[in-house]
Amino acid sequence: MGRLPLLLVILVLAAVLMPSAILMAVLMVPSLVVYVIDRNPHRYFTVTIGLPNFCGVLPPLMDLWERGQTFDGAFNAIADPWNMMIAYGAAGLGWVLYLGTPIFVSSYLNISTDGKIKSIRRYQDDLIDAWGNGVKQSTNIAPVEEMEAHEQDVS
């Protein structure tokens, strides 16, 4: 589905479910902010913040739907600081996760690098055993795309 049809569907839904839309628009501000600043095409940052933020919005949203989808119910939920704290707090947890992961990932990659190098060298030794030292004299340089693909595999 293209962006325009998706936007139209959202607008139609927002028009039909206006109280819910108002509630979500206010409580999911952190996700909207992250969506705007996230430059990664895969939108990992947005996913990291957006999913817990949505989990935080879900209880007042359910409450609103149980009370009949009114503007009063929506404004009351917005005005409730508890709801605000849960929704923004969940988004904050996502933010903390996003900022803290590199510390662990970096440590893990540091440890695994040596193992990977050893594994590659073992494979190369096997090739030399099977085909002789001549196999070292590479005549075919791997294309750049192929190299990148291999790098991706290693990571």
Next chain:
Amino acid sequence: MPAHIKEIANELAHLQQPVEFEDKFRLLPAERLPELQSPGTMAIAAASLKGNNPLFALICQKEAAPRFSMIRLMSRVACPVMMTPVGSGTVVFPDDNIRRFVLVYERPSGKRLIPQAGHPVPKMDEESIINGIIYNLLPALSELSARTLMHRAIRAENIFITSDGRATLGECLSTPPAYAQPVLYEPIDSGMASPSGRGDGGVLDDFYSFGVFLAEISMGGTLLQGRSDEQIIEAKIKLGSYGALVGQTRVPLKLMEPLRGLLSDDPYERWTIQDLEMWANGRHLSPKQVPLPPKAVRSISFAGKDYLTAPMLANAMRLNWSESKVLIQSDHLDSWVRRALSNDDMGDLVVLAERTSHALAATGSGEDRAVSASIMALDPSAPIIYKDVAVRVDAIAQAAALEFFEPGKVEQLLDIIRMKLSQAWVTSQTRTKPEFIAIIKQIEHLAQNVKSMVPGYGMERAVYAGNEGWPCMSPLVGDHYVDDVKNLLPALESMVAEGRIEGAPVDRHVLAFAMNHMRGNFDALLKRFEDPFNRDVYNSASLRILSDMQKQFGPPNLPALSAHMANLLIDSVENFHNTAFRKQLREAVENATGEGKLTTLQSILDNSQIKDQDQVGFDQAQVIFSNLEAQATWLEQGGLVSNENVRHVSDKTSAVISGVCSSLALVLMTIAWVF
């Protein structure tokens, strides 16, 4: 014995042990019979395993090989006054394990008329000649004529005479036709040709020789004694054969007719068997006097002498090649032929020869061809003459075989074929003969063989294709007489086992000989032999041809040859990249060598499919190694723990963790909402 024939009796002195031959004869080399020896052979005693006829055998030499095709035909002739073979073929002598060609004959009754060439011939009276020689030998001559077989060895020392004066015709198969004949006994054209280039000729050549023999015994001594071969030919051209040999000497009156008839220089006028039989039956014929060549009104000066007839000049040109070129370049010859000889046809041919010379000037051989063609024009009956070579038109292949290792001769014979001098000779003949059709076919066949000079073709192929049963002349087979391709591999095996072959046991002769006998098209394979310095390619191609030979002709086991080829090609195993494969190949080579199977060896060592597989595998391994090296370098340079990579991995990881946690939260909330 003629100087050009090799004496082999001394070389074979070491042969002592008896050997059985064809399950019919026992050859006894310890018992020599020099009195029965033909030129270039060694005569030994032989015994029949089935009868009691006294036999003897002639061990022949491969340099002047016996007449293979004629042996087959002659052995069918049963004539008591002519020696015909009772057995022939190759046999391995146990003393040196060398295969030699042997002819077995019944021992003739009587002794040779003269012990060897050069001895004076005893003079015989008219009665003895007519009754003991002519009447007695008529059945033999009649048999030869009826079957169109050429003896080509009728001469005084090859006639056996019994004590009561009855003659027997000696053997004629142990050397090429007329190879051992003195020039005296040959018609003029055959005498002009070198002994190697005389060829089978025709039945009439035998009648000429018989005529010379009759003249010798009727006059006694040696005719034209003390004269060189060239002087004999000159005398015959100048005076005619009868005039030169008999001249004014008194011969028995009764013999004058056959002598004139048999010694006629014109083959169309020469006596045939019918004439001789008619004469023997009492009908007296008067042979036509063959006119001598027409004399010119003025002589032509050439090489310091004056000549009055065209054949005399042609003969002189044959002997003075450089001066002949000068003569051709000047206009003297043409004007002499037209004005002094008044022969415009001959003049036209001389002019044509000169013009061809100009056309071929760029090749550098135009003048030589012009001289050759001019000699043909001046004396159409002369053989083809080109530089040092004088050869009858049907004997080019034989001359090539006999003179292959003579410096420069093969090149000259090749020139004769390529310059189409044979065709020119046929065209120059004033009278056509039915034999010309066969000759032209033979010439075309020769030309076809020398069209390509790739190993397997060329003059070597022409030798084997043009001389049926000619033995392989390769130095690689040593002294072995290999006339059958089945014996080629055993000969090579023997030579290799003796350590007499160092490199590949295949050369141009082996290839040409094998190609002449093998089935199949090997042209693509033969191209691999073009560069003898590219040892790997040459050796593997050699293995291929040898294994094909073993497949077609056997023998099943050739251990020495297999080991030799494996040694030559073992380096190619080392050229394989895959070490495990190399090991497997080495083991396979050892097994094949042990079994003596060239075919198995070839499937391992000259197999392009497994070579390609190895190369493809190696190329892939190189690419993988190269990529692994790039990865290792990237890792070693900290590519994996770079900020960028850590960020990238962290982004994904945090998104996954967030997703999982959120999903759990959603599940819990749903459960709480429901309950």
